[in-house]
Amino acid sequence: MRHGIRIGIDPGDARIGVARSDPSGFLATPVETVRRGKGDLARIGRILAEEAADSTVLEVVVGLPRSLSGREGPAAAKVREFAARLAARVAPVPVRLVDERMTTVSAEAMLRDQGRSGGKRRAVVDQAAAVLILQHALDTERATGAAPGEIVEET
Numbered sequence: 496m497r498h499g500i501r502i503g504i505d506p507g508d509a510r511i512g513v514a515r516s517d518p519s520g521f522l523a524t525p526v527e528t529v530r531r532g533k534g535d536l537a538r539i540g541r542i543l544a545e546e547a548a549d550s551t552v553l554e555v556v557v558g559l560p561r562s563l564s565g566r567e568g569p570a571a572a573k574v575r576e577f578a579a580r581l582a583a584r585v586a587p588v589p590v591r592l593v594d595e596r597m598t599t600v601s602a603e604a605m606l607r608d609q610g611r612s613g614g615k616r617r618a619v620v621d622q623a624a625a626v627l628i629l630q631h632a633l634d635t636e637r638a639t640g641a642a643p644g645e646i647v648e649e650t
Contacts, residue, residue, distance in 0.1 A: 496521075496637055497520065499520070500515055500546050500549075500550050500551065500552045501515070501633065502514070502515055502516075502542070502546065503555075503556045503625040503629025503630075503632070504556065504581070504625060505595070505625040506558070506573075506574055506577050506578075507531065509530070510528050511530075511531055511539070511621065512623070513528070513529060513539065513542055513625055514622060514626040514628070515629075520636065522630070523626045524626065526542060536580060536581055539581065539585070540585055547588075554588060554590065555582075557591065558593060558595030558628040559592040559594055560574060560595055560596070561594055561596050565594075581647075582647045583649040586649055590646070591632075591642065591644040591645060592644050593643050593644035
């Protein structure tokens, strides 16, 4: 397992969930929900810089929404475009796309099971989804010994 922090991103239309791993790559935890729109990439860049002040940031992991069959639709195309802009913003830190099928649904269910109401749940569901995306990437790397997902080229 490579040593260093990974940042997990769940890009939605209205909000972007952000999570981070511990330096050992064992556990993902929530960081923040960033409002989507002007300044969102700048805020993510600042979060990355804050994390880099304490430890090496290995990569940013962005969830790529696919259908249950594995196909990519319009939402995936938007995420690919977002990830390319993010990669240009945070270079030289690599950005990777990982399959995120069902993470938001899983995050909603987990928060509902914890007794979080609608408004309180909406406020943290994006962070919870980012945690699930990043944790899946960490578990995959630990199981395979290889970095997860596909690398994003800067545009």
